Amino acid sequence: MAPHIVVLGSTNMDLVAYVPEAPRRGETVTGRAFRTFPGGKGANQAVAAARAGATVSMVGAVGTDAFGTQLRTALEHSGVDTDLLRTVEGTTGTAHIVVDDDGGNAIVVVPGANATLTALTHGDEALITSADLLLLQLEVPLDGVVAAARHAREHGVRTVLTPAPAQPVPPELLDATDLLVPNEHEAAALTGAADPHAAAHALLDRVPEVVVTLGAEGSLYAARGAEPVTVPAPRVTAVDTTGAGDTFVGALAVALGEGRPMPAALAWATAAAALSVRRPGAAASMPYRAEIDAEIDAGSGARAEAAADR
Numbered sequence: 001m002a003p004h005i006v007v008l009g010s011t012n013m014d015l016v017a018y019v020p021e022a023p024r025r026g027e028t029v030t031g032r033a034f035r036t037f038p039g040g041k042g043a044n045q046a047v048a049a050a051r052a053g054a055t056v057s058m059v060g061a062v063g064t065d066a067f068g069t070q071l072r073t074a075l076e077h078s079g080v081d082t083d084l085l086r087t088v089e090g091t092t093g094t095a096h097i098v099v100d101d102d103g104g105n106a107i108v109v110v111p112g113a114n115a116t117l118t119a120l121t122h123g124d125e126a127l128i129t130s131a132d133l134l135l136l137q138l139e140v141p142l143d144g145v146v147a148a149a150r151h152a153r154e155h156g157v158r159t160v161l162t163p164a165p166a167q168p169v170p171p172e173l174l175d176a177t178d179l180l181v182p183n184e185h186e187a188a189a190l191t192g193a194a195d196p197h198a199a200a201h202a203l204l205d206r207v208p209e210v211v212v213t214l215g216a217e218g219s220l221y222a223a224r225g226a227e228p229v230t231v232p233a234p235r236v237t238a239v240d241t242t243g244a245g246d247t248f249v250g251a252l253a254v255a256l257g258e259g260r261p262m263p264a265a266l267a268w269a270t271a272a273a274a275l276s277v278r279r280p281g282a283a284a285s286m287p288y289r290a291e292i293d294a295e296i297d298a299g300s301g302a303r304a305e306a307a308a309d310r
Contacts, residue, residue: 003132006056006131006133007046008124008128008134009139011075011113012094012109015034016034017034019099038070038282039242040139045250047286048283052287061113065092067091074283091113107242109139115141119147120144128155129155133157133253133256136148139164146173161174161181171206180203200228210222216233217232218232229263239280240279240280247285250286274295
């Protein structure tokens with residue numbers, strides 16, 4: 001059976017400008033293209049998990065503007081249940097993104113309706129109780145995130161937290177987190193350790209399992225009482241890295257929900273992220289399950305050929 005994943009988090013419209021090089025402070029540059037994409041870390045992870053094969057429900061908020069209607073439709077088109085996606089008076093959240101020719105990005109998020117997600121409804125609580133995994137991020141108010149994590153812990157639901165955007169994470173949230181998935185910069189911000197291995201080791205004092213994502217270098221997994229595991233990423237030419245981390249987390253949640261061992265789950269999630277960076281957009285770039293499986297098969301074939309050549 002497909003795992004049931006609940007995502008509590010942000011839903012934004014991404015407003016993306018493509019430029020040869022990002023402007024410095026006080027500088028104006030000419031862009032080569034502008035596009036809008038569905039986004040928000042919560043919605044991104046929901047789409048990634050749904051496309052990877054899970055049954056996914058989204059808890060969040062959109063505004064009464066046109067962006068809110070478009071985002072709800074986009075989530076539903078990717079197979080995400082939006083029954084508990086609230087519509088609140090006002091504007092939908094937006095992310096203003098600059099993408100350079102190397103695929104790097106800089107982002108300004110304006111929360112809009114996401115700022116109203118401060119507490120759980122009875123429906124939210126029932127939905128979380130029914131889930132196999134709960135995915136959380138930090139683009140909505142911490143009160144709502146902490147409430148969801150605590151409720152999940154009380155009902156034995158595995159909680160995966162992406163501590164992004166980087167900010168202090170309250171102890172009560174980490175106490176209710178089963179798996180923490182920071183990137184190397186977020187891990188350093190949480191621990192003060194620039195080395196990912198040292199940061200992961202320090203984080204194990206706060207949570208039982210950690211995956212530090214390392215961009216083009218892959219990911220590092222650490223758990224209490226076990227040896228760390230590093231999973232490399234395939235070499236690809238990045239078009240747009242926006243949403244790659246959310247693709248990774250969504251696919252990882254599906255693999256774990258299906259009971260795959262962590263090394264295999266990480267490899268599958270890494271393949272999904274590698275596919276996403278070859279396409280523009282965040283949610284729009286996220287691969288479907290068949291594509292991820294084909295990427296894994298292609299990688300296995302390439303490794304076998306390399307071994308035969310040696």
